[in-house]
Amino acid sequence: MTITDLGLRPYPVGDSSIRRMALEARGLGYDSLVAVGVPPGDYYGVAVREGIMIADMPAKDAAAKAKRAADGRLVMVRAGDNGFNRAMIGVRGVHLLCGIEYADRHAFDHVTAKMAADNTVAVDISLAPLILRRGPARQKALDRYRDILMLSRKFSFPLTLSTHADSVLSMRSVREVSGLAATIGFDLDEIEQALAFAGSRHAGSTPVREVP
Amino acid sequence: MTVRPPTLREKRRYVLARVLPGGMTVDPKELYFAVAEAVTSLWGDDLASRVHPAVLAIENGCAFIRCRRGTERELALALSTVTSCAGQKIALRTIATSGTMESLRARLQETARGAPGALPAGTGISFGGKDVEVIFCESQKIDVVEKGFKNAARFFLTTQDLEDK
Numbered sequence: 001m002t003i004t005d006l007g008l009r010p011y012p013v014g015d016s017s018i019r020r021m022a023l024e025a026r027g028l029g030y031d032s033l034v035a036v037g038v039p040p041g042d043y044y045g046v047a048v049r050e051g052i053m054i055a056d057m058p059a060k061d062a063a064a065k066a067k068r069a070a071d072g073r074l075v076m077v078r079a080g081d082n083g084f085n086r087a088m089i090g091v092r093g094v095h096l097l098c099g100i101e102y103a104d105r106h107a108f109d110h111v112t113a114k115m116a117a118d119n120t121v122a123v124d125i126s127l128a129p130l131i132l133r134r135g136p137a138r139q140k141a142l143d144r145y146r147d148i149l150m151l152s153r154k155f156s157f158p159l160t161l162s163t164h165a166d167s168v169l170s171m172r173s174v175r176e177v178s179g180l181a182a183t184i185g186f187d188l189d190e191i192e193q194a195l196a197f198a199g200s201r202h203a204g205s206t207p208v209r210e211v212p
Numbered sequence: 213m214t215v216r217p218p219t220l221r222e223k224r225r226y227v228l229a230r231v232l233p234g235g236m237t238v239d240p241k242e243l244y245f246a247v248a249e250a251v252t253s254l255w256g257d258d259l260a261s262r263v264h265p266a267v268l269a270i271e272n273g274c275a276f277i278r279c280r281r282g283t284e285r286e287l288a289l290a291l292s293t294v295t296s297c298a299g300q301k302i303a304l305r306t307i308a309t310s311g312t313m314e315s316l317r318a319r320l321q322e323t324a325r326g327a328p329g330a331l332p333a334g335t336g337i338s339f340g341g342k343d344v345e346v347i348f349c350e351s352q353k354i355d356v357v358e359k360g361f362k363n364a365a366r367f368f369l370t371t372q373d374l375e376d377k
Contacts, residue, residue: 011340011367012340015365015366015367015368016367016368016369017367017368017369017370017373019369019370019372019373020353020368020369020370020373023352023353023370044352130293131292131293131295132295134253135253138253167301167368168232168303168368169232169233169295169301169302169303169368170295170303171303172292173292173305173306175288175306176288176289176292176306179285179288179289179292180289180292183254183289
């Protein structure tokens with residue numbers, strides 16, 4: 001099982017170099033990372049793959065971008081409204097729907113869940129809102145995640161756990177991620193599957209690159 | 213005041229947590245406020261009163277944090293949600309939990325920080341086309357700040373990053 005942290009944004013977006021993040025990740029118990037905007041490689045024994053984040057664009061453009069980048073690379077799409085999410089889940093090459101906690105409550109319903117299961121598109125559970133937010137904002141994120149978890153148990157679409165860290169200070173250990181996931185309601189098997197999804201999905205494939 | 217016999221005393225546990233970024237001076241009182249806020253916001257007043265966190269000391273860049281026995285997991289999870297202390301960005305990495313501070317001190321000796329880095333603090337270097345100054349260096353890890361700016365943000369690099377530039 002390859003334990004992977006997803007959606008990292010190293011320097012120049014964040015304040016940490018990808019090497020430093022890899023060094024930190026090794027100490028935190030990760031085997032691989034998926035980072036946006038960095039060359040793939042192996043740093044300090046941690047495999048780094050490049051992910052593509054598709055956000056803030058119409059469904060048509062997003063689908064075109066995903067298709068162009070779709071040869072075995074990890075494509076993450078920022079969730080939008082219900083129509084956008086359904087359209088993106090149906091696009092071949094999209095692997096992950098992330099930022100679901102920022103989307104409208106009805107953006108991910110039972111029909112979208114069924115589509116995600118049929119197309120094996122994972123929904124990303126980012127722990128950043130649990131770590132960074134407080135009060136109603138965190139409660140809202142927890143509520144959304146519990147709803148997603150319930151749908152995942154019913155329709156069997158995959159989930160992923162990530163920190164979306166832009167700094168080594170935002171990275172968390174596998175144990176801490178597991179503990180925070182347990183507060184959402186994940187059981188041990190679900191946590192293992194969520195942490196291993198990116199690694200198992202892309203084992204042996206070529207590293208991903210950003211498509212302009 | 214009579215001292216309670218050991219069997220009637222409250223059972224406690226001590227958590228050792230490394231304070232990041234390295235080399236930063238943190239006031240224990242400020243850290244206590246940050247920890248207490250994190251515990252209360254994550255678990256609520258009820259469980260926070262059972263955890264009863266306290267920051268006892270900060271030694272060698274590590275904080276000794278006390279809680280009631282049986283609430284170590286809750287404390288460790290709350291520590292992972294601490295992101296700032298007195299306006300500075302920090303992170304707490306739980307290293308170990310024990311029943312005595314003595315054993316945590318022994319553990320701290322075992323897991324002592326890595327070898328000192330090659331670059332002493334204050335060394336001027338160039339990174340990403342900017343002149344930066346080393347403020348902390350340990351083993352392969354190097355923290356730098358941009359020169360000539362007050363309250364400049366820290367960048368977290370490795371020795372290899374500098375070799376490649």
